[in-house]
Amino acid sequence: MSFYDVPDGVEIRGRYDHQFAQILTRDALQFVAGLQREFRGQVRFAMECRREAKKRYNSGGSPGFDPATRFIRESNWKCATVPPAVADRSVEITGPVERKMIINALNSGAKVFMADFEDALSPSWENLMKGHVNLRDAVNQTITFQDQARNRVYKLNETIAKLFVRPRGWHLPEAHIIIDGEPAIGCLVDFGLYFYHNHAMYRSAHGAGFGPFFYLPKMESSREARIWNNVFERAERTSGIERGSIRATVLIETLPAVFQMDEILYELRDHSVGLNCGRWDYIFSYIKTFQAHPDRLLPDRVQVGMTQHFMRCYSDLLIRTCHRRGVHAMGGMAAQIPIRDNPAANEAALELVRKDKLREVRAGHDGTWAAHPGLIKPILEVFTSNMAGKANQIHTAAREDADAITEEDLVQMPRGTRSLEGLRLNTRVGIQYLAAWLTGTGSVPLYNLMEDAATAEISRVQNWQWIKYGAVLTGDGVKIRVTPELFAKVVEEEMERIKREVGLEKFTRGRYQEAGKIFAKQCTTPELDDFLTLDAYNLIVLYINTYMVIITKVYIIHKINKICVESLARDPQYCEIHKIFRCWYLNISLLQSYNKTKDKETSTLL
Ligand SMILES: CC(=O)SCCNC(=O)CCNC(=O)[C@H](O)C(C)(C)COP(=O)(O)OP(=O)(O)OC[C@H]1O[C@@H](n2cnc3c(N)ncnc32)[C@H](O)[C@@H]1OP(=O)(O)O
Ligand SMILES: O=CC(=O)O
Numbered sequence: 001m002s003f004y005d006v007p008d009g010v011e012i013r014g015r016y017d018h019q020f021a022q023i024l025t026r027d028a029l030q031f032v033a034g035l036q037r038e039f040r041g042q043v044r045f046a047m048e049c050r051r052e053a054k055k056r057y058n059s060g061g062s063p064g065f066d067p068a069t070r071f072i073r074e075s076n077w078k079c080a081t082v083p084p085a086v087a088d089r090s091v092e093i094t095g096p097v098e099r100k101m102i103i104n105a106l107n108s109g110a111k112v113f114m115a116d117f118e119d120a121l122s123p124s125w126e127n128l129m130k131g132h133v134n135l136r137d138a139v140n141q142t143i144t145f146q147d148q149a150r151n152r153v154y155k156l157n158e159t160i161a162k163l164f165v166r167p168r169g170w171h172l173p174e175a176h177i178i179i180d181g182e183p184a185i186g187c188l189v190d191f192g193l194y195f196y197h198n199h200a201m202y203r204s205a206h207g208a209g210f211g212p213f214f215y216l217p218k219m220e221s222s223r224e225a226r227i228w229n230n231v232f233e234r235a236e237r238t239s240g241i242e243r244g245s246i247r248a249t250v251l252i253e254t255l256p257a258v259f260q261m262d263e264i265l266y267e268l269r270d271h272s273v274g275l276n277c278g279r280w281d282y283i284f285s286y287i288k289t290f291q292a293h294p295d296r297l298l299p300d301r302v303q304v305g306m307t308q309h310f311m312r313c314y315s316d317l318l319i320r321t322c323h324r325r326g327v328h329a330m331g332g333m334a335a336q337i338p339i340r341d342n343p344a345a346n347e348a349a350l351e352l353v354r355k356d357k358l359r360e361v362r363a364g365h366d367g368t369w370a371a372h373p374g375l376i377k378p379i380l381e382v383f384t385s386n387m388a389g390k391a392n393q394i395h396t397a398a399r400e401d402a403d404a405i406t407e408e409d410l411v412q413m414p415r416g417t418r419s420l421e422g423l424r425l426n427t428r429v430g431i432q433y434l435a436a437w438l439t440g441t442g443s444v445p446l447y448n449l450m451e452d453a454a455t456a457e458i459s460r461v462q463n464w465q466w467i468k469y470g471a472v473l474t475g476d477g478v479k480i481r482v483t484p485e486l487f488a489k490v491v492e493e494e495m496e497r498i499k500r501e502v503g504l505e506k507f508t509r510g511r512y513q514e515a516g517k518i519f520a521k522q523c524t525t526p527e528l529d530d531f532l533t534l535d536a537y538n539l540i541v542l543y544i545n546t547y548m549v550i551i552t553k554v555y556i557i558h559k560i561n562k563i564c565v566e567s568l569a570r571d572p573q574y575c576e577i578h579k580i581f582r583c584w585y586l587n588i589s590l591l592q593s594y595n596k597t598k599d600k601e602t603s604t605l606l
């Protein structure tokens with residue numbers, strides 16, 4: 001059932017809203033459908049190649065440089081010149097496409113704002129569609145937000161950050177938009193709708209003739225980069241803008257991709273504006289890639305930082321590769337955020353951020369990420385005072401020494417210890433993140449750190465790995481082996497702790513119980529799920545037709561219950577048990593029919 005004006009072959013299953021209808025116009029949907037029709041075969045093949053690669057790694061293989069593309073790595077070629085509008089990217093703030101945050105981020109003093117449909121966003125229909133409305137208003141510079149509680153109106157400053165948009169990864173479907181009977185490819189919806197509505201205004205008002213600008217996440221090979229390049233070329237052709245206008249920075253955040261950095265840049269050479277060290281997904285990917293290698297049990301998550309040999313080599317090689325090809329080498333996200341109520345702890349957190357950024361700028365990075373507006377000033381200071389007055393270090397930090405980095409360096413096991421506290425923290429963080437994600441929030445502060453889909457993934461896969469191979473934990477001074485029974489006890493105890501920490505009311509109102517069950521299942525499943533967000537996606541899909549059926553059923557059941565209760569009051573023969581049973585039965589059958597409809601519909605789509 002759809003109230004939207006859709007082209008042939010397109011069906012919208014998400015809620016109707018007149019604001020969403022301004023985004024989901026017939027022409028915009030036609031544009032998205034065109035992308036899906038032209039590229040779905042290539043995307044399917046790329047996902048098949050991921051599965052083949054996974055089989056190789058699961059049979060003992062390890063990713064490495066591809067001998068077939070040696071000529072790309074060894075020959076001299078350059079990417080297109082960096083557009084002047086984004087030459088200085090010394091600090092980039094990131095955040096979900098939420099209205100107030102978009103305004104705060106654009107006003108934050110950062111050079112770039114990366115508006116996120118990915119790690120920081122729970123991809124519910126509401127979040128996605130509101131995100132597009134917000135971005136359109138941001139590009140048009142008409143965006144405002146009224147905070148009723150604080151009696152404050154938010155609007156844009158004179159000078160704002162340059163907007164980059166990060167669509168979802170290739171693996172995620174958009175189940176609320178059906179194209180030719182299949183769910184749309186999530187990232188083509190994100191890219192397509194944003195590009196269609198904003199390319200003209202962006203290029204004239206913000207990009208000095210270039211743009212729109214994008215970040216591209218979670219790719220595993222240059223094959224996937226080639227699809228993006230084809231998508232950009234089609235978008236440029238159909239909208240009549242110059243080839244090479246669209247520019248993108250690719251996140252190197254999977255282990256296989258670190259061996260393909262030259263190849264990825266080569267595919268996107270006319271549309272590239274650099275690579276970025278997506279350090280959190282990278283750690284997640286390391287564990288996932290070696291999921292069948294029991295000799296690679298990582299230490300506690302907190303110990304796997306950028307100073308570990310394999311992480312340092314990854315960052316150094318990324319800088320070397322980007323600068324050789326003439327584009328930005330962007331650093332990553334430090335997880336610390338400001339701590340409002342404790343000045344000493346706040347200073348310590350800021351110091352950790354400064355240290356991380358100093359390491360990045362000295363290594364040769366051209367800019368870096370910040371999770372919070374409160375970090376922009378200190379990070380900017382570190383970068384500007386170490387870049388000799390230049391907008392970037394593309395031509396001054398060649399890092400030729402990084403040519404010596406080998407395959408072994410890039411996969412070297414991180415050093416450290418495993419502890420029961422590490423298992424507990426993973427569990428506590430994973431469950432709370434999932435509870436937030438299920439209720440529509442994709443990035444949260446937990447224990448004074450930023451947590452998003454990428455950091456939560458580390459918690460999940462690390463627990464899975466430790467349980468699967470019975471890791472021995474020694475970090476707390478006692479030796480203890482991880483078993484499913486130990487983990488079940490940890491889950492139980494951590495759920496109690498979460499309840500104490502968040503308070504009974506929030507715990508009962510939120511989806512913590514459900515998150516606990518899902519997280520426990522994901523950590524103990526025999527086959528590791530590829531992505532927690534893909535596994536849990538069905539739980540946030542809400543179809544308009546199903547939604548309306550539910551409302552009708554709830555209404556009918558409410559009426560039946562009312563009649564039951566009234567007749568019970570008149571007829572004392574009915575016992576209390578009978579009454580409870582009747583209500584229970586009716587409500588259970590309602591829930592079952594809802595879930596069956598949704599599971600059936602979504603599973604045929606995914
Ligand atoms: C691994 C990766 O992919 S990293 C990239 C993806 N992750 C992200 O982008 C995370 C971005 N950061 C955030 O979402 C948030 O900073 C959090 C969830 C970590 C912390 O949020 P909060 O606890 O709400 O922060 P806090 O209460 O200190 O916020 C203070 C103010 O800063 C604003 N703010 C905080 N973070 C951001 C941000 N990233 N962008 C814009 N504004 C922000 C808040 O909206 C708030 O504004 P207000 O004072 O006008 O109301
Ligand atoms: O997207 C960034 C990451 O670190 O993951």
Ligand SMILES: [Mg+2]
Nearest residue numbers: 119278281454
């Ligand atoms: Mg990421």
